[in-house]
Amino acid sequence: MAAEDAGRPALLDMTPGEIAEAIAPLGQPAYRAAQVYSWLCRGVGFTGMTNLPLALRETLETSFRTGLAVIAERRDSRRDDTRKYLFALDDGERVEGVRMTYRHGHTLCISTQVGCRMGCAFCASTLGGRVRDLTAGEMLAQIIAANGDLGGQRIGNVVMMGSGEPLDNYAASIAFLRRVRLPEGLGIGLRSVSLSTCGLVPEMRALATEGLPVTLSVSLHAPDDETRRRIMPIARRYAIGEVVDAARHYVERTGRRVIFEYALIRDVNDRPEQASRLAGLLRGMQCHVNLITLSGVPETGLLAARRERAAEFERELVRRGVSVTRRRQMGSDIEGACGQLRRRSGGKE
Numbered sequence: 157m158a159a160e161d162a163g164r165p166a167l168l169d170m171t172p173g174e175i176a177e178a179i180a181p182l183g184q185p186a187y188r189a190a191q192v193y194s195w196l197c198r199g200v201g202f203t204g205m206t207n208l209p210l211a212l213r214e215t216l217e218t219s220f221r222t223g224l225a226v227i228a229e230r231r232d233s234r235r236d237d238t239r240k241y242l243f244a245l246d247d248g249e250r251v252e253g254v255r256m257t258y259r260h261g262h263t264l265c266i267s268t269q270v271g272c273r274m275g276c277a278f279c280a281s282t283l284g285g286r287v288r289d290l291t292a293g294e295m296l297a298q299i300i301a302a303n304g305d306l307g308g309q310r311i312g313n314v315v316m317m318g319s320g321e322p323l324d325n326y327a328a329s330i331a332f333l334r335r336v337r338l339p340e341g342l343g344i345g346l347r348s349v350s351l352s353t354c355g356l357v358p359e360m361r362a363l364a365t366e367g368l369p370v371t372l373s374v375s376l377h378a379p380d381d382e383t384r385r386r387i388m389p390i391a392r393r394y395a396i397g398e399v400v401d402a403a404r405h406y407v408e409r410t411g412r413r414v415i416f417e418y419a420l421i422r423d424v425n426d427r428p429e430q431a432s433r434l435a436g437l438l439r440g441m442q443c444h445v446n447l448i449t450l451s452g453v454p455e456t457g458l459l460a461a462r463r464e465r466a467a468e469f470e471r472e473l474v475r476r477g478v479s480v481t482r483r484r485q486m487g488s489d490i491e492g493a494c495g496q497l498r499r500r501s502g503g504k505e
């Protein structure tokens with residue numbers, strides 16, 4: 157889009173109510189806002205909003221931008237049904253999304269920030285730091301663009317697990333959650349949405365009080381503070397006990413079980429005694445552990461755990477009564493790990 161457009165407000169960053177207020181001075185009836193919102197959520201720009209009077213479409217075009225995202229690049233896995241996207245935002249920044257297709261439908265992994273400042277040692281997204289936060293509209297725009305690429309089918313599940321730390325962009329992430337479920341928009345129920353965090357304790361506790369029944373995933377990646385501090389700088393701010401307590405609080409407040417993400421890293425966190433310790437830490441909690449195969453990022457020097465070690469780790473958790481799955485590694489041939497595709501493409505256009 158043209159540079160002069162960048163200063164205009166994006167309609168996708170507004171609720172239907174805010175759009176109604178914004179277009180009221182144009183002398184339009186209130187139902188126009190719902191029409192505009194519904195078109196936007198179907199990925200239609202101003203010229204395609206054919207049930208609006210032409211004059212209104214023209215006024216909208218000069219006063220606002222849509223806030224829709226464009227697919228700048230897509231890549232298909234040869235091994236599975238994974239498709240990776242690079243979405244171009246209005247200021248030329250790009251973020252990644254990954255669509256995974258399962259028997260029960262399509263899941264989209266969306267980004268919440270351009271880059272990330274959490275500094276996890278194994279992650280590609282954080283290598284260049286945080287560039288900026290995404291708006292709620294830019295999070296919705298990723299789903300809308302992916303829907304446009306599905307030829308009539310729709311994204312049914314969303315995971316906030318792409319680049320960025322959603323709880324480090326709290327207000328926009330909450331606004332996104334409140335909007336993604338609106339029936340006049342995308343209509344995706346929050347039981348079909350997961351938010352993944354590296355463990356920002358105050359924000360985890362705040363999220364529990366928002367009345368948003370989203371699934372909380374916590375990236376734990378270690379069973380003790382010492383190991384966790386080696387790979388996750390956030391562990392220097394919050395002790396692992398506080399993170400697990402905040403997760404227990406989330407379960408109590410919401411009745412939703414929490415998912416713990418644990419990427420198995422060779423000779424760092426993959427020993428059987430670390431599995432026992434993890435089981436002890438989570439004892440009695442309504443939770444599930446997702447064991448992830450680390451995607452190697454050359455810059456990090458960290459490697460995925462060996463297959464036998466991973467299997468042994470899983471067996472130990474099962475033996476200790478922990479609900480656990482080893483996540484299938486999808487999209488490993490298309491730089492499916494956070495931030496890898498954006499880095500290779502050089503980031504901003």
Ligand code: SAH
Nearest residue numbers: 278279317320321352353354375417450451
């Ligand atoms: N900041 C949030 C969400 C984005 S990261 C969080 O930390 O949860 C999404 C998930 O991908 C996290 O569990 C993260 O630890 C994991 N991840 C990052 N880099 C990875 C890699 N190279 N291999 C496997 N998982 C990775």
